[in-house]
Amino acid sequence: MLGVVHNVTSATRLFDVLPLLATDHRVEVIFACTGSSPFGRDVDPHLDRNRVHQVGWSELAERRVDLTISTSHGGPLHELDSPVVILPHGMGYNKYLSAETRKSENPVFGLAPEWLLSGGVPIASSLVFSHDEQVERLRDSCPAALDVAVVAGDPCFDRMLASAPLRRTYRDAFGLQPGQQLVFVSSTWGPESLYGTAPKLVRELRDELPLDEFAVAVALHPNIWAHHSPWQVEMWLDDCRRRGVVLVPPEEGWRAGLIASDLVVGDHGSVTFYGAALGKPTLLATWPEDAVDPASPVGMFIAAADRLTPRRPLGEQVRAAIERGRTHQEITRFTTSVPGEAARLLRAEFYRLLHLPEPEAPALTRVVPLPELSPRPPAVEIVRADLRIAEDQLSAALVRYTADVAPLPAGAGLMVSTGEPCSAQLELADIVVHDQPGDAHGWIADTLDAFPGAVLATMPVNGSTWVVGTRDAGFVEFTSAGGDGRVWSVVVLAWLREGRRVADFPALVRLQAGQAGSASLCRVASAEWSSPRSS
Incomplete structure (x- = not known):
């Protein structure tokens, strides 16, 4: 055969x-x-x-x-x-x-x-x-x-239907945190495609959507990768990757992304239509009506689907589309x-x-494979925490966005990761983050010595405990189950900016980030440790 x-x-x-x-x-x-x-x-x-x-x-x-x-x-x-x-x-x-x-x-x-x-x-x-x-x-x-x-x-759509019960598994593969919604951006190939007409849209979506409420992933048609080379495509999308956007490989992963998604932003390609057929709200970023047969299902779909327009705030349009939940089942029923x-x-x-008899066992529909992805946090974030103290308990409402460098909104700080930032961003950081567990106290001391403008540095010591260190006021250990441990440093930054002492930091913090809440036990330690450089 x-x-x-x-x-x-x-x-x-x-x-x-x-x-x-x-x-x-x-x-x-x-x-x-x-x-x-x-x-x-x-x-x-x-x-x-x-x-x-x-x-x-x-x-x-x-x-x-x-x-x-x-x-x-x-x-x-x-x-x-x-x-x-x-x-x-x-x-x-x-x-x-x-x-x-x-x-x-x-x-x-x-x-x-x-x-x-x-x-x-x-x-x-x-x-x-x-x-x-x-x-x-x-x-x-x-x-x-x-x-x-x-x-x-x-057969492709049937595999996605069979995989739908594994949605949580695919969402975990995309690195989604509790309370996050996934905006899945898809582009077919050619000059009239989403990526051909709006190559900056993925970055703009990521910049306008709060990090703790939304994750963003992008899947480009394999013909784009083949025509321009994988290296070139990854270079074009490098700025998006540094902002935490998940890049889906050209061969596989887009089906898992559709299942995991809460909203599909796309064009006249099959992937966008499949997303709607799976019951996902969709927004069209481009709609070349003369590129498809108007009598075809995709032609009918792009005539009826909601549009994403650059003249209005993108976050507002994304939230409205998810809230409306329009899927156009009257058109997508033509999938199969x-x-x-x-x-x-x-x-x-x-x-x-x-001319052979079929095997006795029934034909099976296989679920789509787990995608091989490397979701990573943004290299640079604009962060702000609003604090409230009641009955000796600290509550914090956190907001985070991706960013370049200053100017920053009032009350916000700049958190910069060691994961491939620019040197100028590190020099301007209020908080420097390292995501790999290790000798937190020693790393914090060296890092604050190396970046005089930084207020805090933070890194994990294991999978559940993060250490936030100050320059001369000691450090705070946060122990919590799951989530992004770097967020606790934002609470400490807000605490210090209100003129409070690290020594007075409470033993329990409750954090609200987007739709998800979490809590951490805290332990304050003294500042009696010194940098190897100063000893």
């Missing part, structure tokens, strides 16, 4: 369906790349990571192939002698491939005769669609292909005619074409 790879996007969808066959000892899968995609330069590394071997396209004439599965129409599929199954690698067929096709009466990519027929005959033995509405559009665009049309659902049934229907079709 042959799996045809066009580019990384098509390969990821291919790996969704191949396990339906590849576990059968009667079937051996080989892979070949058509070489027809302008975004194919990352195919070889992707296949290497998946530990599969490729066969050269010219070698296929000498190999016995009983079935070919392709998740793209690209390449010389008509040259193959075996039965060919073609599946979409996105949410059906919605986009025009070029400006020229938009101006004509041609149907969208994947439904046009030039993609489906060779010599007037269908290239595919089975042309798989996820919903009956796609077959109705096929009836108008290419009736000669109707006889090979098969409605078998959407047979939800949860793709594995069963596709396996039956594959074995029919192989």
Whole structure:
């Protein structure tokens, strides 16, 4: 059996369906790349990571192939002698491939005769669609292909549906804290995409949304990574990463991100539509109506979906969209005619074409894998804590935003992490943070000596205890379960700015950060420790 790879996007969808066959000892899968995609330069590394071997396209004439599965129409599929199954690698067929096709009466990519027929005959033995509405559009665009049309659902969407009960697990993988909401930003490829038209939007969202209320993640289409190189994309997004934005790898992770999310900000790509189909509120940052068939599900969706406009505060729009909770189920119902049934229907079709009986065990839908992510706190934060003392108990309301350097809002401080900040930011820091456990007392002494402008330095001694040190007034140990331990230093900074002494710091602090509350036991120690540099 042959799996045809066009580019990384098509390969990821291919790996969704191949396990339906590849576990059968009667079937051996080989892979070949058509070489027809302008975004194919990352195919070889992707296949290497998946530990599969490729066969050269010219070698296929000498190999016995009983079935070919392709998740793209690209390449010389008509040259193959075996039965060919073609599946979409996105949410059906919605986009025009070029400006020229938009101006004509041609149907969208994947439904046009030039993609489906060779010599007037269908290239595919089975042309798989996820919903009956796609077959109705096929009836108008290419009736000669109707006889090979098969409605078998959407295996990618089914995997997300099956994974929905694991939402908490995926949220943990994205580093979400209690009370945080995840804004998931998705961009398709091309100049009319979200990233093509608003490359600064991700940073702007992160800067305007409070850190303890919102996390931000971004997933760019694999074609963007392939065209510009992973290094270049990571450089373009480096400022976002330093602000705590989670960068989703191009191959996998976007599905887990959709499940984990509370809001999807996107464009006319499949990922945004999938988010709405999963019941997520959505905002469109760009909506090129002439890029998609208005009669297609994505065309109807971008005509109806709420817009994100740069002329209004982004935080206000994000909160309003989550509150409205609009998901457009009347449109997203066109994702699949047979939800949860793709594995069963596709396996039956594959074995029919192989002329083999199906295995006795039922076809299984696999959940999507945990993404390989490295969520990290921002390098620089604007912080403020409002204190209230009642009955010998200290309560603090915390607000944090990402930031560059000054000027700061009134009453705020600058907290800078040792995780790749700029030297100018460290020089201006009120609080210097180190996130790795170690010799807190010694590190604090050295760090405050090194940065004369800093008021405090803080680091953990273990997973539950953080030490906040002052220059000459001792230090405070905070012991709490979970959460971001760096926040306790903000409470100490506010305490000192009110003219209070460290020695009078209470034994219990209750903290409210966004929607989450936490408490910490505190222990004040004397200042009778000295820097190695001053001894």
